[in-house]
Amino acid sequence: MTASSECDMGKDKIRHLIFMGRRWRYKPSKDMKPHGFRFTTLSAGVVIAGKNYPSAQDKTRAIGWNNEWDQIRCGETTSRPRWPTGSVGEAYDRALRLRAATRVTKGQRQTKDQESRDDWLRAWKWLEPVFGDVDPATIETEHFLRLEPVSGLAKGLIPKIETAVSTTERHRVIKVWRALWVLMEAMGYTHGKKDPSLAIANSTAPPRQAVWTEGEVVRLCKRAWRMGYKGLAACMATAWDSQLSPIDLRSLTTGQRTDDLQGAIFALARAKTNRAAAGSLGKRATHLLDGYIASLPFELMPNAPIFRTRGSATTTKGGKPQQPAPYTKNKLGFDFRVVRTAEFGLVETRQLADMRRSGTVEATAGGASAQAISTKMANTLATSTRLQQTYNPVNVVTVRDVDSHRREGRAKLRKNKPGRKV
Structure with a gap:
């Protein structure tokens, strides 16, 4: 990269695009969130002369989101799609509507207690930040589990869940992911690709053994x-x-x-x-x-x-x-x-x-x-x-x-x- 390019990149400041936790991230304002804009993690960007700069792709995505928000603010449009077309998030929303319709046909109604314990809603809190706006066909096994060559530590969604919560929570999340993939496959989102998580065993945690007398x-x-x-x-x-x-x-x-x-x-x-x-x-x-x-x-x-x-x-x-x-x-x-x-x-x-x-x-x-x-x-x-x-x-x-x-x-x-x- 030339000196002039470096200079231009340093002057290019994009709204809501921040560098946090060694990654570039898009952080919408509170006014933007009701319209479907979400906090999104992007790439690590590039390092020039010891300074961090967003990649060209990160800049393009952030500018596109800002343009959409400007159109909403100016009244040119009222809302934006919650998820990109063909993304995991779009498939998840369709799956939730399908599950709700199935309950209606059976004469069932989900109570607040049942909703608070719904494994799909619970698992989505982990899946959304990683796969929400991603094309299912681009997801690889390494997104779930990989070995970092420098530190030698296990990285990915699975170690993250097990470290933050438990193996039981990891088992629940992967179980929901595999059920979601089956639905995505049936709805034509995966383009014939097999579930990449199947390469990893989703073993259950040892059951509780405690009893009272x-x-x-x-x-x-x-x-x-x-x-x-x-x-x-x-x-x-x-x-x-x-x-x-x-x-x-x-x-x-x-x-x-x-x-x-x-x-x-x-x-x-x-x-x-x-x-x-x-x-x-x-x-x-x-x-x-x-x-x-x-x-x-x-x-x-x-x-x-x-x-x-x-x-x-x-x-x-x-x-x-x-x-x-x-x-x-x-x-x-x-x-x-x-x-x-x-x-x-x-x-x-x-x-x-x-x-x-x-x-x-x-x-x-x-x-x-x-x-x-x-x-x-x-x-x-x-x-x-x-x-x-x-x-x-x-x-x-x-x-x-x-x-x-x-x-x-x-x-x-x-x-x-x-x-x-x-």
């Missing part, structure tokens, strides 16, 4: 009740007997409840899969649940969540104390950690969700079949929008049979209790 859960419930966390105490007792996940527990209402001779039964659809489930409780958990409901300073409506926080002594504008609010995901986890630490100390890391696994350990030790346990945990039943008609006597009997096997297994586990806590 009945005695430990009883101690937690008593501790929570004495500390004023009555809603949490009832929630833990319900979790232990019903083997429902925390997200399902938080949505339980009195309108879903019926009773038989052995205790309460909740008829619901699991939040994650929308499959029909029956959450059965024994007499002791039912008694604790009834005591908690009776202790509430107000009457629960049939469609109102049962389990609530301790409330607050502070007053509202009307001069009344703040009422206990329904448990949220974060609040339930926080209160559980408070009670767990008070009972078992800071070294304890087991979670409320581990009680679901603990029930399976008991039932298996008592001789329950895998099919019966699956029925109890609602992971093989067909989806139904009319839940009350789904729970026929056969299903309830199967669920109660698993409860019986759990009691038998619990007795066996007590007799063969190891020297250290499981």
Whole structure:
């Protein structure tokens, strides 16, 4: 490059084009973002006399985006496409619309809790910065994993996710990417190219093995009740007997409840899969649940969540104390950690969700079949929008049979209790 070229490049200052983190990046203003302009990472550019300059391609792209914004500001056009034609981002948006249409045809509706746990939305936070405006046909395996020759370190999307979060998160993201690639292939975005991520094994992380014992859960419930966390105490007792996940527990209402001779039964659809489930409780958990409901300073409506926080002594504008609010995901986890630490100390890391696994350990030790346990945990039943008609006597009997096997297994586990806590 000549001296004159160097001089010209130094004088060429392009709006919103910045050098940050050893890369040139396009940083739109807050007014530009509602119109589809996004923070975009470009190339490393070129180095001349120790100074960093954007490449010709980076400059062209930035100038093009600025021209589009100028047209919008001047009223010549109202908006710009969210993604370039033929890009991964465009295919992703089409895939989301297709998934939504599929749910509508099945009569399903995605709740806020389901949306917050949607693997596609979660994975896109990692995929968008790397592949959002990229042509799928230009993506190579090295974008996911490569060895940097100078440092000898692994680079790419996979090491980035594993370092920032976990191997479980990496497995989820790559799983969604491969499902997205299948759709992109069907919609003609890949031009016959095979998924480049298939050259890398997407192994799963080791599953959790932590379990609770009945005695430990009883101690937690008593501790929570004495500390004023009555809603949490009832929630833990319900979790232990019903083997429902925390997200399902938080949505339980009195309108879903019926009773038989052995205790309460909740008829619901699991939040994650929308499959029909029956959450059965024994007499002791039912008694604790009834005591908690009776202790509430107000009457629960049939469609109102049962389990609530301790409330607050502070007053509202009307001069009344703040009422206990329904448990949220974060609040339930926080209160559980408070009670767990008070009972078992800071070294304890087991979670409320581990009680679901603990029930399976008991039932298996008592001789329950895998099919019966699956029925109890609602992971093989067909989806139904009319839940009350789904729970026929056969299903309830199967669920109660698993409860019986759990009691038998619990007795066996007590007799063969190891020297250290499981």
